[in-house]
Amino acid sequence: MSQTGGRPAQETFTDEAQCRSWIGEYLxxxxxxxxxxxxxxxxxxxxxxxxxxxxxxxHVDVDPRAGEDIEEERTAILSGxxxxxxxSVQN
Incomplete structure (x- = not known):
């Protein structure tokens, strides 16, 4: 979505190189x-x-608790x- 408004640019990719090029153009x-x-x-x-x-x-967004040690929070978040x-989705 343009930072100045207007219609969003949209694309679907099956080719990684094309995707990277498109991202580079808009990033x-x-x-x-x-x-x-x-x-x-x-x-x-x-x-x-x-x-x-x-x-x-x-795709999840998990934030550490404010004021806590960041490394301990990362460990706890990943463990959870x-x-x-x-x-089927574990490595």
Missing amino acids: GRWNIYFTVNRTKEGVNKKPKKIDIQAMRAL LRAFMLA
Whole structure:
């Protein structure tokens, strides 16, 4: 989405080099949003739940508690996430 307004630029990629090139063109000038999951064929907009074809990954935002040691918080956060991960998505 342009920082100055206007219509958002949208693209779907299957080629990593094309994706990196597109990001390089817009990085620092536009807000970039993405989805980690596969969308249905032809979706070239912010997908709604109905547009998701398959889940490949979970994208979460977990913040450390204010005032706590950052390394201890990272360890606790990762431990908590790993405890709930499905066997099919673990490395």
